[in-house]
Amino acid sequence: MKNLYSILISEILSRSCKILLFLLIIFMIFPPITFGRIDFNIDKPGDRRFKVAIPDFKNLSTNSESPELSEGLPKVMANDLDLSGYFLPMEKKAFLDGDGPGITADNINFRNWTLVGTDLLIKGAYTCIGNNVEVDIRAYDPFEGKQIFGKRYLEKIIDYRLLMHRAGNDIFLKITGHKGIFLSKFLFDNKGTGNKEIYICDFDGYNLKKITNEKAIAQFPRWTPDGSGFAFTLNRDGHFIPHYMDISTGKIKRLSEKEGFSARWQPDGGGIDIALRDKGFTAIYSADINGGNIKKLTDSRSDDISPCRSPDGKKLAFVSDRSGPPQIYVKDLTTGSEERITYDFKYCTSPVWSSLNKIAFVVAEKGVHDIYTMNPDGRGLRRLTEGDGNNEEPCWSPDGRYIVFTSNRSGAYHLYIMNANGFNQRRVTFFDGEERNPSWSPF
Amino acid sequence: MIRKSMTGLLLMGFVSTLLLFSSACQQKKVEVTPVVQEEPKVDDSAEKARLAAQQAEKDRLAAEAARLEAQKKAAIEAAKAAMESEKIYFDYDKADLSDDSQATLSKKAGWLKENGSYKLKIEGHCDERGSTEYNMALGARRAEAAAKFISAAGVANDRLTTVSYGEEKPVATGSNEAAWEQNRRDEFVLIQ
Incomplete structure (x- = not known):
């Protein structure tokens, strides 16, 4: 019996030596930073x-x-x-x-x-x-x-x-060993002048500039992947119409004849996804960067809205009220299958798909809005904000490591940032009026 | 120079004093004797009363007609004002028309049928809760629900336009149900 123990111990020792040696070799080949x-x-x-x-x-x-x-x-x-x-x-x-x-x-x-x-x-x-x-x-x-x-x-x-x-x-x-976010910028809308206009500021909330002067409702700025301009929604006469602005020239171009709500660039910059209203329903379409050549992507005879692509561009997350209150769906554009991915809450909106393949979205429960993340298959649900006012309109940093969002935890809505796991929630803008619908620039 | 003008001034003074005296003398000369002539007396009180009564009746009828006309005008104005002032309201995240809303919309449809020169713009609005983007579509849905009802009541489609302002134009500020229920609404604008 005693002999058996000693054999066992020497066996374990020699094995752990092997493991140690293996780890040593690994560290020599891939030294951690x-x-x-x-x-x-x-x-x-x-x-x-x-x-x-x-x-x-x-x-x-x-x-x-x-x-x-x-x-x-x-x-x-x-x-x-x-x-x-x-x-x-x-x-x-x-x-x-x-x-x-x-x-x-x-x-x-x-x-x-x-x-x-x-x-x-x-x-x-x-x-x-x-x-x-x-x-x-x-x-x-x-x-x-x-x-x-x-x-x-x-x-x-x-x-x-x-x-x-x-x-x-x-x-x-x-x-x-990773790129910093310190030179990135935010686009957002603010109603401080009495009209919603689009503004830009540095990621730390400094260097504010107003960049539209529409005296109407200009909102939902969304950067192009190359940072040369942004899509936004403009309402001059009661109709929300997707537009584009070139940042260097300030020129504005209409992206749709029809009423439309959410124009967002596809990850490769080759086209846009857009929610257009037609015959009493809202459906999601893809279009070229000028809003031409439109192609219907969803058709549910309900309101499908807030499109956003997976990093490889092959899948589409969106909001639909086809089953009652709004929920989040993912469509595989290759196979055409559509799958609802939120089941835990009554009201889920505003999905945004990160370059690291996470979907952040907003849940409204008992009149309070909070931000959650999940995997694109609906698993791995994680709550990022809790018990601190309303938290809405998440937008990922292009590297997928941070989220900029709006919160009224201090009274009015302002911009906040946090790490992808909800850590270090920090207010970054302190302007008059309310900052809404932020978009994080490429960097 | 000075001597010349001095003589001129003296001359003017003399002439004006003369004129004053002469006008005073003339006033004293005028004397008026009043003459009173008496008219013949005729008894016409009955006729006068008749005429007065007739006039009073005329006045009364005119006033009545004017009152009715004003009342009619006011009713027309009120009906027209109600077209714009009477809003309809919705439940949270809903675009369904309640019984009250349907009654209001029926009245509006009736008015539009009687007043063929008017068109109606319907604006859909939402409260601040929920996704701003989703609310833009919800506002459109609320406006279209009203348009569909009025059109079904017999008003031509091309007289109705719908727009959405999402949650961008609240009428009541505040983050409570009292404000929210006022903001979940359709507004109506007449266009001639």
């Missing part, structure tokens, strides 16, 4: 937020011009990294002051930074020359005491936010 204590996993936002310290940037300008940038520059980057959901900017009062005057490694007392738990240290210095500012930005791994990133940036002083978004993207890419 790690910098010091940063073991980054893009699929698990909120699992652990890496502590980032960004002390005030040094002003190297000859006459100390633009002293406000010393705090202003790092503030933009700290906010960007904070909004990403993967980093947590540290409070300045936690910093132990022991670094030299320069921003190079030999000026930094790394032990002071590891003591307060800094995972990532970002240092910067800037020089103003005329209307321009040059910024030297470096990122350090305090545990290894090593510089992991360094770059100089030049920009007009008034565009310093743009410069810092660019630098933030570079650092995010270096650390995570």
Whole structure:
């Protein structure tokens, strides 16, 4: 009996040795992205937020011009990294002051930074020359005491936010291996002037511009996949008509003679899907990018609306009231089969299909709206918002990692962003009126 | 120069004083004696009363006619005003016509048949709840439901147009049932 045990133990030991050896080989071939204590996993936002310290940037300008940038520059980057959901900017009062005057490694007392738990240290210095500012930005791994990133940036002083978004993207890419969202923009509609018009702002809510002047009802902007323009719905005389606007020229073009509600670009940019009203019903059609050559995709003698394609363009999610209150359906455009995918709730609308193959949608229950996600087959239901006002109109970031949505949790409706799993819900716009129907630009 | 104008002024003063005196003298000369002539007396009180009564009756009839005319006009105006002011209301997420709505629409159809020169625009509206996009179609459905009913009551289709404003034009603000039920509606606009 004793013998049998020892055989068994030695067997297990030799097996676990084999497993260890196997894992070692795997790690040698595919090393995970790690910098010091940063073991980054893009699929698990909120699992652990890496502590980032960004002390005030040094002003190297000859006459100390633009002293406000010393705090202003790092503030933009700290906010960007904070909004990403993967980093947590540290409070300045936690910093132990022991670094030299320069921003190079030999000026930094790394032990002071590891003591307060800094995972990532970002240092910067800037020089103003005329209307321009040059910024030297470096990122350090305090545990290894090593510089992991360094770059100089030049920009007009008034565009310093743009410069810092660019630098933030570079650092995010270096650390995570993924493209940052910090240069992306939102289109949305707002009724602040008394009429619904389309506006654009940076992803962090700055740099607001009004881009339509219709003095009617202009709403539902939807970016083209290349970011050159957007489709939107315009109601001048009681009829909602899909239109297109070229962003660089501001020119508007009508996409349909018939009344229509939701024009959305197909993922490859080759055409649009559109819901058109005809003989008392709304059906979904595909069309070319000028709204011509229309082809009927659904025909249910009810209202089919809010079309949106799978990333490969072969399937179509949409809302239909064919079975009573609105529910979400998926049509396989190759086989022609249509399947209802929401059964758990009475009222489901606004489906949006991410590039990572998730569908986000809105559920109305007891007069309250909340955002959920599920797989395209109706499984894997996950509630993202709960107990915080109404949460509506979700739109995925083009990389499928974030959702921008509208919420009235603070009173009026404004734009909020969150990670794909509902983590880090943050308000990003603070404008007059209400921001509705956001669309996330390509980046 | 100065001496000349001084003489002129003195001359003018003298002449105007003369004129004043002469007009005062003339006023004193005028004397009027009033003459009173008496008319012959005739007794015509009966005739006067008859005429007065006749006139009163005429006035009364005219007033009555005017009153009826005004009443008729007011009724026509009221009926026309009701065409636009009387809205119909819907349940949440529904475009079905209630009995009340059908009665209102029947009245509107009757009026349209009597007033052939008018056309009717029907606007469908929704409350703020639910998807904005879905509500644009729901508004269209509500407007079309009313159009279908009026058309079935015998009004030509080409006299009816439907539009939808979705949830974009609420009449009542507020996020409660009292506001929502006022906003789930069809509005009517007459076009001549």
